[in-house]
Each structure stands twice: as C-alpha cells, then as structure tokens.
Amino acid sequence: MAILPKQVKIVEVGPRDGLQNEKESVPAAVKTALVNRLSGAGFRNIEAAAFVSPKWVPQMATSADVMAAIDRRPGTIYSALTPNMQGFDAALAARADEVVIFGSASEAFSQKNINCSIAESIARFDSVAQAAKQHGLRLRGSISCAFGCPYQGEVSPESVADVVRRMRDLGCDEIDIADTIGVATARQTQTVMERAAREFSIDALAGHFHDTYGQALANIYASLEVGISIYHSSVAGLGGCPYAKGATGNIATEDVLYMMEGLGIETGIDLDIVVDAGQFISQFLGRKSASRAGNALAAKRAG
Numbered sequence: 221m222a223i224l225p226k227q228v229k230i231v232e233v234g235p236r237d238g239l240q241n242e243k244e245s246v247p248a249a250v251k252t253a254l255v256n257r258l259s260g261a262g263f264r265n266i267e268a269a270a271f272v273s274p275k276w277v278p279q280m281a282t283s284a285d286v287m288a289a290i291d292r293r294p295g296t297i298y299s300a301l302t303p304n305m306q307g308f309d310a311a312l313a314a315r316a317d318e319v320v321i322f323g324s325a326s327e328a329f330s331q332k333n334i335n336c337s338i339a340e341s342i343a344r345f346d347s348v349a350q351a352a353k354q355h356g357l358r359l360r361g362s363i364s365c366a367f368g369c370p371y372q373g374e375v376s377p378e379s380v381a382d383v384v385r386r387m388r389d390l391g392c393d394e395i396d397i398a399d400t401i402g403v404a405t406a407r408q409t410q411t412v413m414e415r416a417a418r419e420f421s422i423d424a425l426a427g428h429f430h431d432t433y434g435q436a437l438a439n440i441y442a443s444l445e446v447g448i449s450i451y452h453s454s455v456a457g458l459g460g461c462p463y464a465k466g467a468t469g470n471i472a473t474e475d476v477l478y479m480m481e482g483l484g485i486e487t488g489i490d491l492d493i494v495v496d497a498g499q500f501i502s503q504f505l506g507r508k509s510a511s512r513a514g515n516a517l518a519a520k521r522a523g
C-alpha cells in the first residue's frame with residue numbers, strides 16, 4: 221500500500237472560486253463574514269479575492285472591500301487572483317499575501333477565460349511575477365483544464381507539464397493542477413500529477429478538483445497516493461467557473477476534512493467550525509449545502 225502524507229495543507233477557495241459564479245450579488249459583508257469564519261477554523265491559506273475585470277466576473281467586483289474588512293489571522297495567507305498588472309496593483313493595495321496567476325493547459329480555454337493565448341498569458345504573467353518578487357509576495361500559478369477542456373476536449377499530460385515548466389520558470393512558489401470541469405478519474409489524475417512532478421517539486425504542487433462527475437474525493441485520494449500534499453476545496457461545495465458551462469463546485473471542504481480525519485492525516489482545521497460556515501453561507505444563498513459530510517454532521521448535531 222502507498223504511504224500517504226502525514227499532513228496536508230488545505231487551501232479554502234470558497235470565497236473566490238466558490239462565489240464567483242453566483243448570479244445574485246453577494247454583499248461584501250457576507251463574504252467578509254465567511255472569510256472570518258473560515259480563518260477561525262484554522263485555514264493557513266484562504267483564497268479571498270480576484271482582481272479581474274468586473275465586466276468579465278461581476279461577482280468579484282467587491283474584492284477590495286472584502287480584503288479591507290476581513291480580520292487578518294496571523295499566519296494565514298490571503299490570496300488574490302491577478303491576471304495582469306492592473307490586477308496586481310489592486311492586490312498589492314489590498315494587502316494580499318499571495319497573488320495567483322492563472323493560466324490554462326488548453327489554448328481554447330485560455331482564450332475564453334482570459335482572452336489571450338497560453339504564450340501571451342505567460343508573457344503577461346512575467347511582469348506580475350517580477351512585481352510579486354519585488355514586493356515580497358508569494359506567487360502561485362494555477363493551471364486550468366489540466367484533465368479536460370469544455371471547448372477542446374482532451375488535454376495531454378505533456379501540455380500540462382509545459383505550463384508547469386513555464387510557471388516554474390516565472391518563479392512560482394506553488395502550482396495548482398486544476399480539473400476545472402471535474403472530468404478527471406483516479407488513474408488519469410496520478411498520471412498527470414506524476415508528469416507534473418517531473419517539472420516542479422511535488423511538495424509545492426496542489427490538486428484543485430471540481431466535483432462535476434463525483435470523482436473529486438477519489439482523485440484526491442489518488443493524488444495522496446502519489447505524494448501530493450496540498451489540496452483546494454470550497455466550503456459547502458460552492459462554485460463553478462463562469463467560462464466552463466455546467467461545471468459544478470469544487471469538492472466540498474467538509475468532505476475533504478472528514479476523509480482526512482478518517483485517514484489520520486493532519487490538517488490543523490476544525491471541521492465543526494467549517495460545518496457552521498457551510499451552513500451559514502448555504503442559508504444565505506437559500507439552498508442546501510452541496511457537502512454530504514457537512515449536511516450529515518449538521519443533522520447529527522441537530523439531533
């Protein structure tokens with residue numbers, strides 16, 4: 221049997237990836253309360269903002285307000301997406317601890333999501349990366365459609381490895397391998413992760429899985445088996461990408477924590493507080509949480 225990591229880092233992406241696709245505007249005060257509840261649960265890294273065009277993603281237009289209002293928990297990294305220097309300048313002013321350059325392993329998705337080719341995106345990211353280094357900010361790279369693309373279909377592990385290499389050369393501290401449309405399966409996940417790990421330290425590679433086909437937990441387990449120890453998840457399973465129609469949310473944080481607890485893998489996060497946060501945001505949105513574990517634990521508590 222494979223030896224699994226003893227501890228993992230869970231990056232909570234609900235306040236950004238989770239909420240970005242909500243049709244009705246979620247007030248900054250609600251986003252702020254959500255981030256504060258999550259930091260209270262012990263996350264070391266929360267993706268709280270995206271400094272992108274409000275015409276492209278209106279829900280993220282309040283990012284500066286959220287970043288200004290949150291209670292900063294010492295030791296927690298608050299991340300912001302920054303597609304270009306305009307985004308970087310806004311993230312710097314908002315005191316983000318980490319900026320995220322987000323590219324794609326699929327040419328078609330790159331065009332739809334950030335309106336440029338993969339090569340053009342890397343050229344744009346270069347100035348963001350240099351500015352991040354100059355200002356002492358952490359730099360994360362995110363690679364969408366690493367397992368399949370809604371526009372072009374198959375994506376090869378080689379295309380993923382190519383973008384991993386380019387992001388490594390830009391100086392990324394961490395690189396996410398993202399299943400934007402939730403199509404990956406366990407063996408494919410291991411193949412792509414192992415290929416990526418030939419280009420970048422496995423300790424700094426992250427798995428970002430959406431749960432569209434119900435495979436995300438299996439893919440996380442498969443990634444644990446090959447040594448990946450950073451995972452992204454979204455409280456209450458919030459989410460979906462505006463440029464990937466039909467894609468559902470990220471794997472729910474509560475479900476990931478429940479699995480990690482069962483495996484005896486340390487996360488440093490209090491599952492009970494995350495369950496409360498999941499119920500809080502689901503009630504605000506007026507729908508049931510997408511987290512099976514979250515709903516089961518909330519029901520058990522209610523007796």
Ligand SMILES: CC(C)(COP(=O)([O-])OP(=O)([O-])OC[C@H]1O[C@@H](n2cnc3c(N)ncnc32)[C@H](O)[C@@H]1OP(=O)([O-])[O-])[C@@H](O)C(=O)NCCC(=O)NCCSC(=O)C[C@@](C)(O)CC(=O)[O-]
Pocket residue numbers: 237240270271272273274276277301303304305306307308322333334335362363364365398399400428461462463
């Ligand atoms: C990248 C651009 C800006 C290019 O968009 P563009 O239209 O090519 O940009 P532009 O430079 O020509 O500028 C056009 C307008 O946008 C403004 N603009 C330009 N940049 C910014 C900025 N940073 N912040 C605010 N405004 C900005 C700029 O000021 C101008 O305003 P106008 O003069 O028309 O009024 C656009 O395509 C965009 O914002 N895309 C965002 C897409 C996005 O946020 N997608 C969701 C996040 S990615 C994701 O969810 C996947 C991930 C990370 O979770 C992993 C996974 O699951 O796959």
